[in-house]
Amino acid sequence: MLMPWEKMPAIDRTLANNTRLVMEPVAASNSAAIGFWFPVGSRDEPDGFQGATHFIEHLLFKGTRTRTSRDIALFFDRVGGYINAFTEREVMCVMCVVPPDMAIPAVDLIIEMLYDSLLDPAEIATERDVILSEIMAVNDDPEENGMETALSLMYGNHPVARPIAGSLENIRTLPVETIHTWYRERIHAAAPLVTIAGNFDPVIIETRISAIPAPGGFQKGGGDQPPVLNGGFQAAPSPFRQSQLFLSWPLKDPRNAADWYAWAVINAITGDTVSSRLFQSLREKHGLCYSVYSFYVCNRDFSLWCSCLTTPPDKTLQALEKLVQELDRIVYNGFTGQEIADAKSHLAGDLRLSSDDTEYRMKRLARQILYNGQLLSIEESVNLILSLDSTMIHDRLKDSCAGIDKSLVLYGPKKTIREAGKRWK
Secondary structure (H helix, E strand, C coil), rough: CCCCCCCCCCCCECCCCEEEEEECCCCCCCCEEEEEECCCCHHHHHCCCHHHHHHHHHHHCEEECCEHHHHHHHHHHHHHEEEEEEEEECCCCEEEEEEEEHHHHHHHHHHHHHHCCCHEECCCCCCCCHHHHHHHHHHHHHHHHHHHHHHHHHHHCCCCCCCCCHHHHHHHHHHCCCCCCHHHHHHHCCCEEEEEEECCCCCHHHHHHHHCCCCCCCCCCCCCCCCCCCCHHHHHEECCCEEEEEEECCCCCCCCCHHHHHHHHHHHHHCCCCCCCHHHHHHHHHHCCCCEEEEEECCCCCCCEEEEEEEHHHHHHHHHHHHHHHHHHHHHCCCCCHHHHHHHHHHHHHHHHHCCCCHHHHHHHHHHHHCCCCCCHHHHHHHHHHHCCCHHHHHHHHHHHHHCCCCCEEEEEEHHHHHHHHHCC
């Protein structure tokens, strides 16, 4: 008997129009999740184009020659599904989740949005105000504002540290023609990566995707120099009441699945669960913060492991000390066998539970292609996680972090920065 996460194998094809199509049929599912991925993000925008990718993401919803923005919205609302889009530093995606019988019409509609968008000047003017409001909301959000500030300190003037949506000044002055040019060159003339998971007809889907008029192949972005993490202590004054701390290491690029999941184990034990070292120490034992967590990211030419927390000003120095102590203890002493076993069990269980979600499966297909091109099924990934041994996990941790200059960023009140600077500079 097949377990719920053991479905049909993924179908991976590069079509005659250079579009890469990856499909994972799940016949028992009551939904289909569809994603169109373009290898362009905020770091790929040259001077004068900052914010253009995210701006275009918004404009794709504003109408085509045959449908208004309301028509697009009504299509998904009427069937109980939803459509969304997002721009990252290295990729832009338009995606939807719909009932199985609406998968083909949904694909047709997204293709129309992508390749027949009007980009009407009047709509651009209206959406400009919407995006300005969005940027203001990000600037008013302590966590998002803190992360943007931390990235600018960690990576300096490198394009990867730019705000994804651009700055207020970027968007106010972004010319209409620049938006049109970026759309023609990076969306309309490009072949996307298309990933689909759930209940749908693969043959009809392939026929529809084969009709995309995309002359270029799916090529990951590039051209700029890889970013270099600035080590040592850095700080910036914050307008918010609490301090935010970021402790980071540059990782030796983990470009295979075993390395990826080894870092997932390391990160789970460190700060990705409520039983993690950071949560139990800094929040539960010492009461230094409400929010504390860790994450790792692997981008096209650099990788990062970062721990973050938010703490009141009067606890900032103690939180800094504890954060550094806990991470140094992890880097140089490693984990217990029970911690590793528990983390592997957690990750395997999380994968199995997530396999019921077609949106998760669709995004997982794309992330694997973007990461290293290797597709692993849920079952294969679970088996790989459970096979990882403690020596390999500790080797990955020490190879990337032991003896490496870490980055410690403080984003907080000026007085707190002065006090911290006496200790950490």
